[in-house]
Amino acid sequence: MSSSLMGPVTRRQFVTSSTAAMVAAGLGATAASAQSAGAASGAASMRVIIDTDPGVDDAFALLLAMRSPELKIEAITPVAGNVPLSLTLPNALRMVEISGRTDIPVAAGARTPLVRRLVTAAYAHGENGLGGAEFPEPKTKPVSEPAAELIRRIIRKYPGEVTLITLGPLTNIAAALGTDSELAGMVKGLVMMGGSLSGGNITPAAEFNIYVDPEAARMVFQSGIPITMVGLDVTRKTALTDDHVRTLAAGKSPVSQAAAKIARNAIDHNRAQGFLIGPNMHDSLALTAFLDPSILRFDDYYVDVEVNGELTAGQTLGYSPNQGDLRRTPEMQKKAESSMVIRGSAPTLAGTKISPVLRDKYIPNTRVALDLDSARFFELLIGRLSN
Amino acid sequence: MKVIRICFVIPLLIASCLACWSQEKRKVIIDQDAAGPGGTDQQAILMLVQSPQTEVLGITVVTGDAWLKEELAHTLRMLELIDRTDIPVLRGAEYPLVRRKAETELWEQRYGSVSWLGAWTPRFYHPPDELGKMPEGQPTAKPSDEDAAHFLVRMVKKYPHQITIYAGGPMTNIALAIAIDPEFASLAKELVFMGASLSPQTDDPEFLNLPRHEFNIWFDPEAAHVVLTSPWKKIVCTPVDISVKTRMTNELIGRVKAANTPAAHYIATYSRLFGTYNYLWDELAAAAWLDAGVITKKETRYLDVDLDRGAGYGNILTWTEQDKAKIETQPVEIQVDLDSQKFYQMFVDLLSAPTPKP
Numbered sequence: 001m002s003s004s005l006m007g008p009v010t011r012r013q014f015v016t017s018s019t020a021a022m023v024a025a026g027l028g029a030t031a032a033s034a035q036s037a038g039a040a041s042g043a044a045s046m047r048v049i050i051d052t053d054p055g056v057d058d059a060f061a062l063l064l065a066m067r068s069p070e071l072k073i074e075a076i077t078p079v080a081g082n083v084p085l086s087l088t089l090p091n092a093l094r095m096v097e098i099s100g101r102t103d104i105p106v107a108a109g110a111r112t113p114l115v116r117r118l119v120t121a122a123y124a125h126g127e128n129g130l131g132g133a134e135f136p137e138p139k140t141k142p143v144s145e146p147a148a149e150l151i152r153r154i155i156r157k158y159p160g161e162v163t164l165i166t167l168g169p170l171t172n173i174a175a176a177l178g179t180d181s182e183l184a185g186m187v188k189g190l191v192m193m194g195g196s197l198s199g200g201n202i203t204p205a206a207e208f209n210i211y212v213d214p215e216a217a218r219m220v221f222q223s224g225i226p227i228t229m230v231g232l233d234v235t236r237k238t239a240l241t242d243d244h245v246r247t248l249a250a251g252k253s254p255v256s257q258a259a260a261k262i263a264r265n266a267i268d269h270n271r272a273q274g275f276l277i278g279p280n281m282h283d284s285l286a287l288t289a290f291l292d293p294s295i296l297r298f299d300d301y302y303v304d305v306e307v308n309g310e311l312t313a314g315q316t317l318g319y320s321p322n323q324g325d326l327r328r329t330p331e332m333q334k335k336a337e338s339s340m341v342i343r344g345s346a347p348t349l350a351g352t353k354i355s356p357v358l359r360d361k362y363i364p365n366t367r368v369a370l371d372l373d374s375a376r377f378f379e380l381l382i383g384r385l386s387n
Numbered sequence: 388m389k390v391i392r393i394c395f396v397i398p399l400l401i402a403s404c405l406a407c408w409s410q411e412k413r414k415v416i417i418d419q420d421a422a423g424p425g426g427t428d429q430q431a432i433l434m435l436v437q438s439p440q441t442e443v444l445g446i447t448v449v450t451g452d453a454w455l456k457e458e459l460a461h462t463l464r465m466l467e468l469i470d471r472t473d474i475p476v477l478r479g480a481e482y483p484l485v486r487r488k489a490e491t492e493l494w495e496q497r498y499g500s501v502s503w504l505g506a507w508t509p510r511f512y513h514p515p516d517e518l519g520k521m522p523e524g525q526p527t528a529k530p531s532d533e534d535a536a537h538f539l540v541r542m543v544k545k546y547p548h549q550i551t552i553y554a555g556g557p558m559t560n561i562a563l564a565i566a567i568d569p570e571f572a573s574l575a576k577e578l579v580f581m582g583a584s585l586s587p588q589t590d591d592p593e594f595l596n597l598p599r600h601e602f603n604i605w606f607d608p609e610a611a612h613v614v615l616t617s618p619w620k621k622i623v624c625t626p627v628d629i630s631v632k633t634r635m636t637n638e639l640i641g642r643v644k645a646a647n648t649p650a651a652h653y654i655a656t657y658s659r660l661f662g663t664y665n666y667l668w669d670e671l672a673a674a675a676w677l678d679a680g681v682i683t684k685k686e687t688r689y690l691d692v693d694l695d696r697g698a699g700y701g702n703i704l705t706w707t708e709q710d711k712a713k714i715e716t717q718p719v720e721i722q723v724d725l726d727s728q729k730f731y732q733m734f735v736d737l738l739s740a741p742t743p744k745p
Contacts, residue, residue, distance in 0.1 A: 111569050114484065114562075115609045115694075148567045149537050174484075175566040178559070179536040181455065181481035215485050215609055222487070307485060308696040 044072035047161045047188075048290070049151055051109070052283070053081030053168030053209075054091040056124075056131045056266045060381070061167055061193075061283035062092065063255050066099035067384045068291055073101070074154045074162065077147035079109035081168035081212055082121045083129035088168070091129050093138035098258045102140045109147030110171035113213035121208055123273065131266035131279075135258070148175035152183055159186040164225075165290060166192040167283040169209050174216035177223050184223040192220075193286035195303065195316035196232035197368060203314070207232050210305055211314030218305040221316075227366040229303060230286040231316065234296060234369045238285050239278030240267060244382050251386035259385045284381050289369055292380060297371040300364035319362050326362055412442040414549050414576075415676075416542060418479070418535070419669070420451025420505065420556025420603075423461025424523040425657030427635075428452055430738070431555050431581075431669030432462065436471055437650055437737045438677050444542055444550065447535035449479040451556035451606055454506045454515040456481075463526035469649045469742045472528045479535030480559035481515060483607035486701075498698040502593045503602050505557075523657060536563035543574035548620070553676065554580035555669040557603050562610035565617050572617035581672040582611070583690060583703040584627035585721070591664050594627055597702075601627050604692055605701035612692040615717065622719040624690070625672035629722045635665035639731060646739035654738050667734065674733045675722060681733065684724035689716040 048071050052058045065071055076096065078088040085108065092106050112118050126132040143150065151172060155162050164187060166173060173190070177183055194209035194217065202208040210217045221227065240263055248260035266279040289296050301318035309315065321327050415435060423429040436443050448458045459476060466472050488507045495501060506515070513519055531538070539560065543550055552575050554561060561578075564571045572578070582603035587594045594600070604611045615622070637660065644655040675681045689706040691714070693699045706712055 110566055114566050115613055146540070146567050152534070152537075171566065175536075175563055178480050178482075178484065178563045179534040179567070181478070218485060308694075 044069060046070055046163065046290075047072045047074055047158055048163050048165050049073075049075045049077060049154060051077045051079060051147070051151070051164060051166045051168060051170075051172050052092060053079050053083070053088045054095065055082035055088065055129055055168070055283070056126070056262060056279060057281050057283040058082065058088075058167045059091060059095055059130055059262050060259060060281060060385075061287045062095040063099060063259055064284050064287055064381055064384055065165070066095070066101045066104075067255060067387070068287075070291065073104050074158075075150050076104055076106045077109045077151060077172050078106065079147065079168045079172045080111050080113075080118050080120075081209065082125045083127075084118065084120060085109065085111045087129045089142060090138050093140045093142065094135045095258075097138055097140055098135070098254050100254075105143045105150065106140070107145050107147040107150040108142045110175060113169060113171050113216065114174055114219075115215045116213065119202070119212055121202065124270075126265070126269050130262055131269040133262045133265040147172045148179065151176040152180050155183055155186050156180075160188055162186075163188045163290060164190040165287055166190060166194065166220075167209075167286060169212040170194070170216040170220045171213045174213070174219040177219055184225050187225045189226045189228065190220065191228040191230065191286055191290045193230050193235065193283045195229050195305075197301070197316065197318040198233050200315065201232060203311070205306075205309070205312040206314030207316065210316055214305050214307040214314040217314070217316075218307055221303050221305055221365060224365070227303070228289055228298070228369070229301075229316070229366045230282075230289045230296070230369045232282075234372045235280050235282035235285050236277070237372060237374055238281040238377060240281055241278060242267065244378065247382050248386050253387075256386045281377075281381060285372065285377060288377055288380055295373050295376045295380070296369045298367040298369055301366050301368045302362040302364050303366040303368065318366075318368060321362065321364060324362075413440050413551065414442050414444055414546055415551045415553050416444050416447060416539060418447045418449060418539075418552060418554045418556065418558075418560050419458075419462075420453065421446070421448050421458040421462040422452035423458070423465060423657070424521075425654065425659060426452075427666070427668045427670060428458075428555060429461065429465050430654070430658065430667075431673045432465070433469070433650055433653070434670055434673045434677070434734070434737045435553065436466075436469070436474065437740055437742060439743050440677060443474050444546075445475040445477055445531075445538055447477045447479050447539060447560050448530075449535070449556050449560045450481050450483070450506055450515070451603065452505045453519070454481070454513075455479060456516060457518045457521075459530050460518050460521060460526055461523070463528045463530065464521070464523050465653060467526055467528055468523065468653050471742060471745070473745045475531045475538070476528075477533060477535040477538045478530050480563060483557060483559055484562060484609045486607060486609075494696075494700065501600070501605075505602060505606055523653075535560040536567055539564040540568045540571055543571055547574045548576055551576050551676065552578045553673065554578060554582070554614075555603075555672065557607040558582075558610040558614040559607045562607070562613040565613055569617075572614075572619045575619065577621035577623065578614070578619050579623045579625075579672060579676045581625045581630070581669045583624055585688070585703070585705055587626075587628040587631050589631040591631060593664070594631070599699070599702040601703065604703055608692045608694055608701040612694055615690045615692065615719070616715045617717070618715075619717055622690075622717055623676070624719050624721050625668075625675060626721060629725060630666045630668045630671060631664075632725060633667040633671055633727070633730065635660060635667050639734060642735045643738045648739060648741050650742055651739050667730075670734055671722075671725065671730060674730050675725070678729075678733060681725055681730050682722045683726050685720055685722050687718050688721050690719050691716050
């Protein structure tokens with residue numbers, strides 16, 4: 001094996017290694033240390049770009065992110081999704097103003113999915129995207145650079161350092177990856193709220209974020225970026241309650257007050273719509289999977305997206321090499337992984353010599369969240385927001 | 388006395404014509420799957436660069452007939468050989484939006500083999516990072532730092548409604564530009580593309596049984612769908628139907644060879660015939676844009692692409708004004724017939740000429 005291959009292989013092993021190794025190798029350790037020391041010192045050590053479509057739970061996740069001192073938020077890039085871009089963009093700017101973080105660049109993203117027409121979820125997020133909670137028009141303006149361009153520029157500026165946190169349809173990310181074939185190899189990781197291995201919400205098969213732009217989602221899953229998927233499998237276990245609202249309402253800060261207001265409206269809106277399940281904190285949980293992965297349990301899957309199904313468009317399919325019928329002996333599995341380039345559609349930083357075969361061998365490309373400690377999650381979420 | 392005056396006036400007229408010509412140069416970005424050396428992709432680029440009418444703002448390269456990286460190298464080297472490295476060459480998409488090789492191979496097992504798979508054609512296949520054979524030598528010039536899609540967006544904003552997008556390959560870069568900025572199409576002057584196949588009259592087996600299958604559309608169907616349903620001011624299509632009425636011949640190469648210019652040397656050294664059918668695919672799209680008189684018959688159709696993953700995946704769909712689908716399709720000017728002699732003469736003249744200075 002040539003030395004140029006060692007880079008990708010090492011990285012793939014990193015991705016497909018156990019959660020314990022993952023924690024030891026990077027994310028968890030960084031998060032843990034940041035939580036203990038970082039909160040006090042304010043050392044922002046984890047560079048992230050937050051791609052989002054606020055959105056009730058997106059708004060929560062944005063507030064949580066800006067209350068998380070370990071994060072160095074390089075940009076927020078709104079995209080059309082839960083509601084059109086004409087609402088997600090000002091909603092993101094509102095959250096930035098409420099948090100007193102107008103230093104963070106907010107860049108307008110895609111107005112429509114890559115190939116399809118936009119489907120929104122006003123039924124779940126209210127006509128204004130915040131469950132009907134009213135906030136003043138933002139004074140802050142978005143930066144002039146389009147989202148995909150800003151994403152690309154930041155990743156290239158800090159190769160190997162930036163984690164993408166995606167809370168909406170993956171249009172902006174796919175556009176950035178498509179325009180720059182080397183970019184995927186420079187991304188540290190991608191933590192997404194999206195997908196499901198156990199049934200959908202917008203349709204019986206599909207989770208909303210993937211359903212809106214399945215082609216973009218497929219580009220991302222095949223990019224070779226190490227992906228953490230926080231889907232409905234876990235997020236549906238995170239219902240917001242009246243108790244949470246009371247705790248937030250008791251908090252003094254503008255962030256806590258804003259969160260209480262959005263939460264109140266979201267719960268009321270949800271009840272008015274006749275839903276049995278409370279508003280799920282999908283996006284905050286995805287962010288939490290990055291902040292403190294020990295709150296969730298993960299397993300490795302090969303994940304791909306159905307882009308053509310009549311009933312199944314936007315469904316995420318997961319194949320577990322530990323359980324499926326295509327599983328190999330450990331030696332053969334190792335051989336398969338080592339002969340594989342991790343970049344589905346892009347060469348690595350080092351440059352690779354073989355063509356991508358990611359899909360041929362059903363090698364894991366995603367850590368899928370399968371379970372969580374709900375109490376610890378809400379402790380972190382409500383704790384940080386109301387503090 | 389009169390004679391002297393005329394002698395004096397004519398050069399003046401020519402000079403002033405040249406001056407106004409240079410003022411009104413037609414801005415074009417060439418989006419190309421620039422396989423090389425020689426061949427239809429490079430020859431079309433050359434014709435557009437060689438024309439004194441044009442200002443080529445950049446060449447955005449995309450995987451199609453060959454892989455992105457080798458196409459970049461062939462294009463840069465060609466520009467070196469004609470001393471026009473002032474023209475920016477931009478890295479575009481290395482893969483189609485959704486289509487992948489492995490998936491395409493499964494599709495072929497089910498629905499039959501495809502004769503031209505571009506960079507994925509088995510008899511030429513090599514990995515994307517290898518350059519393949521480069522008989523013309525490796526370029527020292529480099530592509531721009533900017534990527535193709537952002538360049539496209541930046542240029543149409545800089546020169547709104549002035550730029551022709553000439554597309555000679557799969558439409559991935561253009562679809563990405565539209566994804567980045569939905570106003571891209573309406574800010575361009577027009578889209579001129581080689582692609583699509585309606586009902587070509589030919590015995591060429593590539594089209595005899597699959598008249599609606601054409602490589603540029605087929606290789607990235609989703610991108611073509613995005614591009615053809617975007618709000619362009621004007622779309623002009625050079626389909627297979629008219630391509631098959633052209634032939635690249637050794638006689639044509641011979642006529643270019645007679646000239647002693649860098650472009651003619653390039654054609655003489657690297658342009659070759661392959662197999663039975665040698666069409667001037669992309670050259671005709673370029674020539675028809677340079678001189679409308681090349682086209683003697685055209686018609687209007689509405690175009691979209693079949694995105695269902697069955698046997699017809701990637702086929703072109705067409706409608707007339709009367710029966711068009713109630714979707715966002717655009718009227719497309721389809722070229723039907725040409726003045727062959729005029730076209731071949733343009734081909735020879737442009738490729739024989741000295742290369743214009745920037």
